[in-house]
Amino acid sequence: MESFNLFSLHSLPLLQRSTQPCCLAPEEELNLTLPILRQLDTFFPLKDLNFSDQPTSARTWFMSSFNDSFDDDGDSQYLYFPSMTSNGRLLCLSARDVSDGTRNSYALAWPEALPDAAALFPGLTFVSDTFYDYDNLWHGLSALLPFASWHQRKQCVVPARWVLFHQGELRTTMGKWVRTLAEAAVGEVRIEDFGSGGGTGGMACFEKALVFRHNEGAMKKQRRRAVYAGMRCRARAHCGVVGDRREEDSTVTIRLTLLLRLGSRAFKNESAVMGIFERECAKVEGCRVQVAWGNNMTFCDQVKLMRETDVLVSPHGAQLANLFLMEEKSSIMEFYPKGWNKLAGEGQYVYRWMADWAGMQHKGSWQDPEEVECADADQLKCFSLYKDGKIGVDEKYFAQWGATVLEEAKELKLTNGRLHIPSTPCPCM
Numbered sequence: 001m002e003s004f005n006l007f008s009l010h011s012l013p014l015l016q017r018s019t020q021p022c023c024l025a026p027e028e029e030l031n032l033t034l035p036i037l038r039q040l041d042t043f044f045p046l047k048d049l050n051f052s053d054q055p056t057s058a059r060t061w062f063m064s065s066f067n068d069s070f071d072d073d074g075d076s077q078y079l080y081f082p083s084m085t086s087n088g089r090l091l092c093l094s095a096r097d098v099s100d101g102t103r104n105s106y107a108l109a110w111p112e113a114l115p116d117a118a119a120l121f122p123g124l125t126f127v128s129d130t131f132y133d134y135d136n137l138w139h140g141l142s143a144l145l146p147f148a149s150w151h152q153r154k155q156c157v158v159p160a161r162w163v164l165f166h167q168g169e170l171r172t173t174m175g176k177w178v179r180t181l182a183e184a185a186v187g188e189v190r191i192e193d194f195g196s197g198g199g200t201g202g203m204a205c206f207e208k209a210l211v212f213r214h215n216e217g218a219m220k221k222q223r224r225r226a227v228y229a230g231m232r233c234r235a236r237a238h239c240g241v242v243g244d245r246r247e248e249d250s251t252v253t254i255r256l257t258l259l260l261r262l263g264s265r266a267f268k269n270e271s272a273v274m275g276i277f278e279r280e281c282a283k284v285e286g287c288r289v290q291v292a293w294g295n296n297m298t299f300c301d302q303v304k305l306m307r308e309t310d311v312l313v314s315p316h317g318a319q320l321a322n323l324f325l326m327e328e329k330s331s332i333m334e335f336y337p338k339g340w341n342k343l344a345g346e347g348q349y350v351y352r353w354m355a356d357w358a359g360m361q362h363k364g365s366w367q368d369p370e371e372v373e374c375a376d377a378d379q380l381k382c383f384s385l386y387k388d389g390k391i392g393v394d395e396k397y398f399a400q401w402g403a404t405v406l407e408e409a410k411e412l413k414l415t416n417g418r419l420h421i422p423s424t425p426c427p428c429m
């Protein structure tokens with residue numbers, strides 16, 4: 001697990017027990033050795049700049065002395081303390097800095113010889129480090145997923161506290177949507193701040209600590225799908241969205257939801273977009289259109305809306321993180337402003353990947369070809385311009401695309417019979 005040396009009591013000549021009668025009693029000998037053990041505690045920077053060229057891969061730059069552990073069930077790689085690989089030692093942190101991860105530090109210590117002035121935090125602590133943040137829906141969900149998976153696999157264990165880091169910098173809040181999902185999926189969330197709000201704070205050692213530093217990391221597709229299903233179920237139960245979903249009448253009902261944005265990546269002409277999909281929906285028996293804006297909805301509003309959605313039409317953006325809350329095999333239609341396919345890198349595909357992981361059907365995307373060209377030679381500056389741009393309308397393309405997706409959704413329901421969602425117990429409830 002770690003690259004620096006492991007020590008044990010009998011590996012140190014000063015601590016070896018003599019067989020002579022003059023020897024101290026075991027308790028006295030231990031009392032003499034504890035100060036020496038405390039001196040052996042070595043603290044390292046939480047953020048290791050030696051790994052700045054690969055901050056999120058392999059060991060990462062967070063706790064870079066440790067190699068990850070893997071279980072054989074397709075889950076994410078993790079660190080756990082104490083363990084055999086830590087030689088039974090606990091994880092200790094001195095980590096109150098919120099702006100520079102290199103100023104925060106970590107060490108391992110024996111339970112009987114914690115560093116001077118260190119506080120022992122009882123129970124299990126969830127420790128997270130993310131390259132991104134805990135406010136954005138997608139970023140926060142990615143950081144939360146491995147902890148929800150652990151909770152489901154490990155007899156529904158609930159942590160006594162969460163310790164959050166962003167690139168080694170302490171964070172003491174989650175976005176409201178992210179925190180509510182964490183509470184629904186895992187249990188009550190208590191975020192430790194180590195007194196960063198002006199208290200006395202200091203060094204902390206943890207009776208048990210689980211660390212994820214890769215978000216979903218190496219989690220396999222089958223495991224991701226199971227975790228998303230469990231989180232979907234728990235979110236619905238948390239919001240009281242339970243029971244069977246019954247069709248409104250004898251026809252197959254298709255519910256199309258336009259989930260819109262304000263500001264960046266909003267449609268330039270929302271009324272025109274609504275009109276196109278309303279007209280196409282009217283051509284399909286049993287089709288219903290709903291329109292919503294993610295910025296003015298509570299978490300539970302979004303859970304209820306997604307449960308009632310078969311086809312989700314939305315611009316690229318954090319609001320699409322809600323897609324896992326739909327029923328499996330539901331459809332997603334995604335829209336981008338100009339410039340994404342050339343400049344966005346892998347980030348443009350996150351909801352396509354997420355749809356696949358969660359068991360949905362991503363029906364493709366459309367990128368607006370019409371926009372003022374960026375004259376700056378710096379492509380990153382151009383992307384910043386395009387990233388917050390507005391999305392236009394192609395009436396003919398939207399209509400044809402929408403008609404195809406709606407017909408496919410109806411055919412799927414006809415093939416599978418009337419939709420019936422049974423009330424089944426959620427994991428860990």
